[in-house]
Amino acid sequence: MSLLTIQDLTVEFPTRRQLFTAVDHASLSVEPGEIHGLVGESGAGKSTIGAAVMGLLERPGRIASGQIKLGGDQISGIDAEAMRGLRGKKISMIFQDPLTSLNPLFTVREQLVETIQAHLGGSEAEAGKRARDLIDRVGIPDPDTRLDQYPHQFSGGMRQRVVIALALCTEPDVIIADEPTTALDVSVQAQILGLIKELAQERQVGVILITHDMGVIADTTDRVTVMYAGKVVESGTTAQVMGQPQHEYTKSLIAAVPRPTLKLHRFPQISYGGRETRFAIEDMARHWPKVDNDTSKPVLEIRNLTKKFLQRRGLLPWDRTYFTAVDEVSFDIQAGEVFGVVGESGSGKSTVARMIAGLYPVDGGTIDFQGKRVSDLRNRAVQDEYRKNIQMIFQDPYSSLNPRMRVDEIVAEPIRHHRLMDRADIKRRVDELLDQVGLGHEAGLKYPHEFSGGQRQRISIARALATQPRFLICDEPTSALDVSIQAQILNILKDLQEHLGLTMLFISHDLPVVRQMCDRVAVMKQGQIVEVQETSDLFSNPQTEYTQELLRLMPQLDDLSTDGLGMEAE
Amino acid sequence: MTETMETPKAAPKSRMAKFWDSDFAWSFRHSPVAVIASLVVVVLLLVAVFAPLIAPHNPFDPATLNLMNGFTPPGTPNAFTQETFLLGTDDQGRDVFSTILYGLRISLFVGVSAVLLALIIGVILGLVAAYFGGWIETLIMRIADVQLTFPAILVAMLIFGIAKGITPPEYRNEMAIYVLIIAIALSDWVQFARVVRGAALVEKNKEYVQAARLIGRGSFPIMFRHILPNVLSPVLVIATISLALAIIAEATLSFLGVGAPPTQPSLGTLIRIGQGFLFSGEWWILFFPACTLLALALSVNLLGDWLRDALNPKLR
Structure with a gap:
């Protein structure tokens, strides 16, 4: 019994x-x-x-x-x-x-x-x-x-x-x-x-x-x-349900899981429950300014980046102790690539993203964007130009949108702030953006709480694209989302990179997701980069012990059904 | 959970209808205490605003007063003039009902203005302290701490006393009301600052504030456009409860003789006048103004309590 x-x-x-x-x-x-x-x-x-x-x-x-x-x-x-x-x-x-x-x-x-x-x-x-x-x-x-x-x-x-x-x-x-x-x-x-x-x-x-x-x-x-x-x-033994799912929903759920061993071009469309929302990338690409990505030199150069947080306060300098969150980190990002940073919590990966975004002042080292020094926050002219060109997509779609602002105000704020257009044009542009991310322009009149997590992340994307940036920082953009929604958002990000030529810094703790998204990956541990490699090399031939350990602990998912994935594999 | 857009409703609702349908309005309608309290507050507000139209006498126009009417008990005709007064008269023959209406005006004006002033000072200082941190925060919050160690009434009396000392005597009576407002506001801003600072510290670390900084927004637009609207609900609750406290503080100061002058009596002044006659049998001169004060303060307080529960998502 x-x-x-x-x-x-x-x-x-x-x-x-x-x-x-x-x-x-x-x-x-x-x-x-x-x-x-x-x-x-x-x-x-x-x-x-x-x-x-x-x-x-x-x-x-x-x-x-x-x-x-x-x-x-x-x-x-x-x-x-x-x-x-x-x-x-x-x-x-x-x-x-x-x-x-x-x-x-x-x-x-x-x-x-x-x-x-x-x-x-x-x-x-x-x-x-x-x-x-x-x-x-x-x-x-x-x-x-x-x-x-x-x-x-x-x-x-x-x-x-x-x-x-x-x-x-x-x-x-x-x-x-x-x-x-x-x-x-x-x-x-x-x-x-x-x-x-x-x-x-x-x-x-x-x-x-x-x-x-x-x-x-x-x-x-x-x-x-x-x-x-x-x-x-659906219900049954794990091997049976995971290996030969019977129900449509189980199938689409399993198909949306990022695999560590199989790199997909795009995640398959989720067909169950009419949940797929169109993302009009072609439409967006038509209105996007044509930029040729110059691959001869890196778009973002980071040298010896360091961040220290005060751990113990003290009146006198020698009474204070600091915690070094990021320790002499250096890397380059080429135009048009997706550069991944992986690491466990506390490895300093989010701190790097925040310093590049200019949210934290740097305590040492430099950040150069398109040949200009952007780590000096006092240079207003350079900062202003830089802010138009970088945007960020945050982890938690429930806290990254101001709950008391209407969606159209949220999306319009970057355009207004940089005075890129006049009133009538702003309205048109916001409507266009909301249509393109698949929410429809009537979404502009609602407040964030009326949307689900995935829809909110689309609003975040619309806001990030409002100033037509060249560089996108994604800080764990899908870790708060369900797996089927994650697949949609990752597809959108891939579209952005391919069709608009956006360069991305992709922060994640999830190795299979990184495998799907990134061209090159840096592995961080305790504030330092232990390894930088092309993604496929990193997964097939990790150089350091730490990376090997991370890969070993990653769920292998070999038993999961691969139905419908064959077409999309690269 | 579903990713598809909701199908648009058949007819778009008007703003009013939307509000009436909201959880907030619903919880109001289903709380008898809140409905009764707000009814009392609205009635008292209306009679205060329209006092000159409602009051049978203008108690501050000496020409309409008849000293023979003094000490008329409520509802009974005066022995000499045969005039009847609903709530009786005081020692100078002023109609108590009319003096209450006019007193309510002063009390409410002082209370509301003092709370508004305290709110503005407290919210701004609280936001600035939370957003900038460092020595600015330390300075503001220490001032607040020091002020909290003195009883509010004492602070108000101190400010009142200083103001009285520096205003020329001929303006003293006219200025008294405004000095009273400032005195109460300055003793009351601390709780606004503390609550706003606490709420703003939480909001400040949310990602939407980071997103605004990333766009390049400056400190003040972020503070007032992004953070402020998100910390307003606790402020609203405190403002309501403070209103009751401010009205009582005003009554206390006036009772002590340092508040509204006898030429512009508030409810507190009326109570002070009335208490002199309590033990000689003319109870109504004290009783009715005191009841009005009680009804007003209690209703505002109950309304504040309900508001706190209704706006607290944890209790819903």
């Missing part, structure tokens, strides 16, 4: 305007020792299922129909008191952000002992011993000292290990892991997923792993359930 069965579950959120059905007749079951993946894009209802199982649905959400059974006993619809006895004892949860799921005011030992005693009873010494064994088991070195430390003394990965120990400490039957590795670096992600897999086997715990990441699903899970708009569209 299955450990956990969910039958025909429907979860509704009544709002004052309409009844929103978050989960629509979903069924799935989990066996002991099995990791069951729940995959889907944002809003698909996968986290809502997790919350429903835990009895933690946020008001006014409610289970409208269906049953949740734990080892044969129905747990949906039981009263809050009974649920509290189950929660944490029989079912535990691992959240995305390990920092917020631990109480910063208590040591790891106190939190573990409290939980163990609350659910299993026993003396404090017994609980303490159990806590120590668990901390040791989840792979935290030196458990005796670490046990008495506070959560802030642990790194992100170690903290997530503590959370796993906390979830395991009452010997639960089922663990629900909601995006447990999304906030972590690739190298840490691999370790955490390995640990979850191992422990599930060892203790015969059923795990529901909620994620949007196909790589995680392919590498970790035994079975997988694919959700779209609240409905289960």
Whole structure:
């Protein structure tokens, strides 16, 4: 008999305007020792299922129909008191952000002992011993000292290990892991997923792993359930669903995943649900000023770029300490190429982008654009010209647009600021841009909150193209987006480079995406560039140990279906 | 989630209809406290504005006063003149109802002006402190900290006292109201500055501000065009709650005799006059102005509380 069965579950959120059905007749079951993946894009209802199982649905959400059974006993619809006895004892949860799921005011030992005693009873010494064994088991070195430390003394990965120990400490039957590795670096992600897999086997715990990441699903899970708009569209063993997807949606979702081994010309069109929005690149190219990219000398030259952040303040200069975020970085970018910078969080890649964009003053070194020194922010004439020629696309489409400005004002702002046109022309140009990015000019009269993440990123692109720049900085432009939307945005960026001859600096932590997008790649580690190579050489023949390690940890995705990709491969 | 554009609605809604349909208007309509409080505020505002048209007497025109009417209890005819007054009269035969209407005018004018002035000072200083940081921020916020260590009334009295000292005696009565406004505003700007600084520090690091800097926008356009509109909702809440506090501060100062002069009595002045007669049986001279002050301050406060909940996305 299955450990956990969910039958025909429907979860509704009544709002004052309409009844929103978050989960629509979903069924799935989990066996002991099995990791069951729940995959889907944002809003698909996968986290809502997790919350429903835990009895933690946020008001006014409610289970409208269906049953949740734990080892044969129905747990949906039981009263809050009974649920509290189950929660944490029989079912535990691992959240995305390990920092917020631990109480910063208590040591790891106190939190573990409290939980163990609350659910299993026993003396404090017994609980303490159990806590120590668990901390040791989840792979935290030196458990005796670490046990008495506070959560802030642990790194992100170690903290997530503590959370796993906390979830395991009452010997639960089922663990629900909601995006447990999304906030972590690739190298840490691999370790955490390995640990979850191992422990599930060892203790015969059923795990529901909620994620949007196909790589995680392919590498970790035994079975997988694919959700779209609240409905289960496909379910089966991981090898079967990933290798021979049956449903149209699963197929298009898998086709949109960037592969580390296969470079595509363009991602295939997403055909499910009528989601593809036209991007009128030919139209845009007709109105774009013709520029021949001079490839004889680099368009952007960076020499010994350095940035230090103040770490400890002090009245006297020798009392202050600095953290060197970027350390003597040098590279050139040729006109018309896409230059990638990859690295883990904290490697200084975003800081480099921000210095090139002129958002951070440089602390050492120089930046030359088309032969002019642009790292000197005081030279107003050069700066003004430079600002017209570079633009940036930001990571988070929810914070990169001013929520109180109308979309047409947002797109018009760069043109107005540089006084490139008069009023009537600005209106025409903004309408044109919004049409070209596929939103339609009527979008100009709305506010950003009326758009989805992908649509907002299109607005960002329209704003970035308003001054007809030559150079585009993309700082993780798709890492906040769903995989199908990511494919669309990446296609647009490729169009821009090919048809308009734009030069791009592409910052990312995602190696498969970099493989698809970039001509050359620089790998950064702790503020320094460890390796610069042509993309294909970097992937086939990495020179440094660090790059080899990064490539090794990258999900291989060999099991994923390659249907529909053959035509697009280069 | 879907990438397709929504199909355009059949008929475009007017601005008014859109507002009426918004969550904000909806939560207002479904909060009896907010509806009643705003009704009270609107009625008090209207009667204050149209006081000369509504009031049966002009209590500040000595020609219409009859000393024989003094101490008429509410609703009963005067023993000598047989005139009846709704809320009675004071010692000089002034109609209490009329004095309340005129007093409300002064109270509301002082309260609203003081809050507006405090808001402008506080918002600008808070924005500047958050955006520029460094020693500018330290300077502004330390001044604010120092000011917070004194009770607001004390600061207001200090400013009032200094102003009284430097204005020539013949202007003192005319200037009193404006000095009162400045005194209350200067004791009240700190909370605006603090809230705006806190909210602006968060907004400043959002990517849309970076995007504006990237375009080349200067500090002041970014501060006022981009950051300011995004920090206004907490300011609105504080402004409403401060309005109640400012009205009470004005009443307190006037009660202490350092506020509105007897020639332009506010509700506070009326209460001060009335409290002298409380123990000799003429309760109505104190009671009705005090009730009006209570209704006004309570309604504004409740409205502020509701506004805070309605604008807080976490509580929705």
